[in-house]
Amino acid sequence: MDPLSINGTYLFTPRVHGDQRGSFHEWLRSDDLQKHVGHPMNIAQANCSVSSRGTLRGVHFADVPPGQAKYITCMRGAILDVVVDLRVGSPTFGRWEFVRLDDETRGCLYVAEGLGHGFMALTDDATVIYMCSEPYTPKREHGIHPLDPEIGIEWPADVEHVLSEKDATAPSLQEALATGLLPRYQDCLDHYARLGSPL
Numbered sequence: 001m002d003p004l005s006i007n008g009t010y011l012f013t014p015r016v017h018g019d020q021r022g023s024f025h026e027w028l029r030s031d032d033l034q035k036h037v038g039h040p041m042n043i044a045q046a047n048c049s050v051s052s053r054g055t056l057r058g059v060h061f062a063d064v065p066p067g068q069a070k071y072i073t074c075m076r077g078a079i080l081d082v083v084v085d086l087r088v089g090s091p092t093f094g095r096w097e098f099v100r101l102d103d104e105t106r107g108c109l110y111v112a113e114g115l116g117h118g119f120m121a122l123t124d125d126a127t128v129i130y131m132c133s134e135p136y137t138p139k140r141e142h143g144i145h146p147l148d149p150e151i152g153i154e155w156p157a158d159v160e161h162v163l164s165e166k167d168a169t170a171p172s173l174q175e176a177l178a179t180g181l182l183p184r185y186q187d188c189l190d191h192y193a194r195l196g197s198p199l
Contacts, residue, residue, distance in 0.1 A: 004097050006085045008112030008188075012032075012110070038192065049127070051121035052125070053122065054120070054162045055126075059117065060141065062113070062137070067134065073106065075128070076125060077103060077124070082117070084116035086116045086173075094173060098153075144170055
């Protein structure tokens with residue numbers, strides 16, 4: 001479990017065991033995740049999306065508290081998975097980071113509450129599964145436009161971008177900031193501390 005440059009994100013690269021029958025790997029160890037994150041991850045919902053090449057999903061985030069942490073892997077094909085720090089007051093506010101998730105390395109990405117998450121499908125039928133710490137609640141869910149030039153995510157230029165209407169009309173980072181839509185870093189830190197505190 002390796003931390004990325006944005007606090008609250010970790011990349012897990014499992015050991016894949018293969019032979020003539022196929023392969024086997026552990027894609028989640030809750031004890032290892034808890035050791036690095038500092039608290040157990042509540043699993044409240046599990047999602048599966050299948051996307052054609054060029055599909056952009058995100059950048060999505062939820063109000064904190066309670067937010068929505070995610071643990072993501074690509075079971076078929078390949079995606080570029082992106083995390084954007086949307087926590088106002090964070091030392092890395094507005095910064096983004098990519099990881100490639102695919103069906104060869106079987107990598108998994110943990111994204112903490114308050115961070116923005118999105119991905120682009122690099123292959124047809126890219127199949128992504130992700131577990132969420134809270135169920136989807138429309139009134140708490142928000143998005144930032146994935147092509148916002150101020151954020152400047154370097155999506156592959158040789159792929160035609162396909163967005164949902166919701167993502168295509170999402171506000172820019174500055175618009176979301178001006179309207180008070182973004183989570184505050186201190187609120188996120190307080191929430192992480194509460195998750196790590198014994199009941």
